[in-house]
Amino acid sequence: MRIHVKRSEESLFLYDAPVLSDLATLIPALAQLQNCRLRITRLIQATEDLLEHGILKREDQYGLSEEQLQSFAESDAKGTPDAKKPDAPRKTVMKHGREYIVNPDPTGRRCGEALNEELAQVVTQTLVDARAAISPDLVKLNQPTTLQPLLDAIQAIKGALMITYPMGLPEYEPARQIIEGSEDLSSKQASKDILEPATCTLWWAGKELTRDKKLADFVGKNDKTKVIAKLQKAGHGAPVRENPVDEATQKQMMAYYFKKQEEHKKLMENNDDDYNNSQWADPKVLKRNFVGMGPMMSWRPR
Structure with a gap:
């Protein structure tokens, strides 16, 4: 062995x-x-x-x-x-x-x-x-x-x-x-x-x-x-157990969590409602398009 x-x-x-x-x-x-x-x-x-x-x-x-x-x-x-x-x-x-x-x-x-x-x-x-x-x-x-x-x-x-x-x-x-x-x-x-x-x-x-x-x-x-x-050596007892995660993996994990932390920090700093003025965030945009109040819709097949 x-x-x-x-x-x-x-x-x-x-x-x-x-x-x-x-x-x-x-x-x-x-x-x-x-x-x-x-x-x-x-x-x-x-x-x-x-x-x-x-x-x-x-x-x-x-x-x-x-x-x-x-x-x-x-x-x-x-x-x-x-x-x-x-x-x-x-x-x-x-x-x-x-x-x-x-x-x-x-x-x-x-x-x-x-x-x-x-x-x-x-x-x-x-x-x-x-x-x-x-x-x-x-x-x-x-x-x-x-x-x-x-x-x-x-x-x-x-x-x-x-x-x-x-x-x-x-x-x-x-x-x-x-x-x-x-x-x-x-x-x-x-x-x-x-x-x-x-x-x-x-x-x-x-x-x-x-x-x-x-x-x-x-x-x-x-x-x-x-x-x-x-x-x-004699009398030193059991050896210290190794870390379950090796050094390289530990560095990758720390880098990943640091990145997530920075992203969360930016989201907290940008906590406003400016996005509500965007067209994609308007819940009535489809209705206005059907009644002719929005941009012209084309029903012609492409």
Whole structure:
């Protein structure tokens, strides 16, 4: 059967599973799949930052320009402060035998040395493929999601970064931490969306699908069934019910009632009897025509 997994009113992905699946196995699999989708989302963002502004600096170097860092390094080597003026801004720089584009990070957290267009294209294509693998549009296309293509997308990004950064990324670089699974999410907003496979819950039709039963115990034994289910963190209770009317229909309804309201307002403002002077509103016009008091009537057939 096909499970349409949602979070609140947002469609996440489609998943195919036998109707006789044990929920003790199915629920962790769904949670793992969603966590992997979130991981790829974070990896795409971190990699885009890396491509645009270069490698992350150490935490004690945040806010310092490359000229300041170079000056500090030279003064440490000489033992005295270096008072020479910084070099004029450069457009490109050569490092590790490769040309990088100077693009300073406005936050001061990255080195400001972006990959050139040729190297960036190697990574960019893997990001496009990864974004397609987790796209909610797959639900509209009725395409189920499985775990292996997502893991392959992560490995593809890892391989592209190894090609473009052969000297390796520092261990504090977010993209490397996400790939290696060593990132610290305790202080990040992303931690609120991550599900614990061992404790999260699955809901369908306002009922919790308990892990000690099979999927068929709740949805029946028809393998061609399609259901909408929602994942919840443990202890969060039943998910909020969706609005019976979708956003697009609601906007159309509001536009229709607003139009009717404006028409009613105009009718109330034009509350007079001027129309009684019109010929079509005269109840005796037919009688006057017959007795010859109105316009000439023609009885000749046309």
